[in-house]
Amino acid sequence: MRFLDYTTDQFHDELFEDDGRPRPYAAQLVQLINDLPPGDLVRHQRAADLSLLSMGITFTVYGADEGTERIFPFDIVPRVVSAHDWDVVDRGLRQRIEALNLFIDDVYHKKQIVRDGVIPADLVHSSLGYLPQCADFNPPRSVWCHITGTDLVRDSGGTFFVLEDNLRCPSGVSYVLENRKVLKQTFPALFAAMHVRPVYDYPNRLLAMLESLAPEAISTPNVALLTPGVFNSAYFEHSFLAQQMGIELVEGRDLVVVDGQVMMRTIRGFQRVDVLYRRIDDAFLDPRVFRPESMLGVPGLMEAYKAGRVALANAPGTGIADDKAIYAYVPQIVKYYLGQDIIVPNVETYVCWEEKQRKHVLANIDKLVVKAVNQSGGYGMLIGPHASQADREHFARLVEEHPREYIAQPTLDLSRAPVIVDDHFEGRHVDLRPYVLYGENIFVLPGGLTRVALRKGKDTWVLSNDKRS
Secondary structure, three states: OOOOOOOOOOEEEEEEEEOOEEOOOHHHHHHHHHHOEEEOHHHHHHHHHHHHHOOHHHHHHHHOOOOOEOOOOOOEEEEOOOOHHHHHHHHHHHHHHHHHHHHHHHHHOHHHHEEEEEEEOHHHHOOOOOOHOOOOOOOOOOOOOOEEEEEEEOOOOEEEEEEEEEEEOOOOHHHHHHHOOOOHHHHHHHHHHOOOOOOOOOHHHHHHHHHHHOOOOOOOOOOOEEEOOOOOHHHHHHHHHHHHHOOOOOOOOHHHEEEEEEEEEEEEEEOOOOOOEOOOOOHHHHOOOOOOOOOOOOHHHHHHHOOOOEOOOOOOHHHHHOOHHHOOOOHHHHHHHHHOOOOOOEEEOEEEOOOOHHHHHOOOOOOOEEEOOOOOOOOEEEHHOOOHHHHHHHHHHHHHHOHEEEEEEEEEEEEEEEEEEEEEEEEEEEEEEEEEEOOOOEOOOOOOOEEEOOEEEEEEEEEEOOOOO
């Protein structure tokens, strides 16, 4: 299998120029694949699939196939990002996370950005992600969003845009690490030759960040990962990260608050927990504070948290910055708190609660992508150009009845990357989710999860220099 007949179809391609030549920084990868003996790449793909199967890398499908567990699909041809392009992404994400953290801290304290008229008060207070229970709380180091997964796309000109912010319980990094492990076994020499930046140290960096949140008096903090349990779609990731960090994986039933301290039940009795990497939504964390029917959380957890006896990552309340209506204001948020223009821009966004913008959306619903502000993963979405007239009319009614709950964006000619389809390559649209850690400093993992339109994942190679570009 070779790239000889591969065409970009006038889309921005991650590996090839418009004229079909490999991009300089991807030339070695393209050459290696073209030089493989016939059938060799397909054999590598099958070996990779078997390797992932043996590792038990799975996810759970919800919806029509409720409760179905599947092996995570993986395409063996990596996406390559030049050092120059990654520098823009790295700086842009650092800027964005710093500004969003300042915004979260502000809206739970003085609300100065609201007082100054940058963001309407109603927009903040009506958000499902805004938790009045977190008002006036001061998390360790004043950091709220410790782990972030930011979804990026590239347009026809090759410019990166932020499509979505994920600041509560972002998932997917385990697939990044396991995909990389498989590809290093497949193309070992190519990593050194292309100067691919490593991602293997993410679990160590994650653990160090979590330990930095513990009360200062504790020299050897005890960290645990709080999971909803085996039926959660990301349970593989929860168990994987806990194992990689060497920490306990716990459910709510394993924890109890005793004399204001979170304790873990063990065969040797209670053991103190100082930091919880929680993978449970805010609403289920503590039945005494949020949803009383929750069986996933820990009664008294929020009281211990507010007393500074346990740290939580991410901090409860970060969901205010996940709201897609708030997303529309991130350029203003960056300008307000940092005095800077945004480095990686948003996709142009119309907020339907504003009358003028709502009228534009309704008049052009056949040309726009309409999204519910508090849903992700493709749920609550209308892709206007590909929707039926009945679906457009249905969403138009929803927008008119609940304008606060919807935004709209123009469709983009997203960049593409080559994917193995049967016995040949085809271009498929891709996005990218890099992961950001915020503790004492902000760290952007050099790579991320590239997702393709076939619902497969790709490893993303970030190069440490551009000598060939």
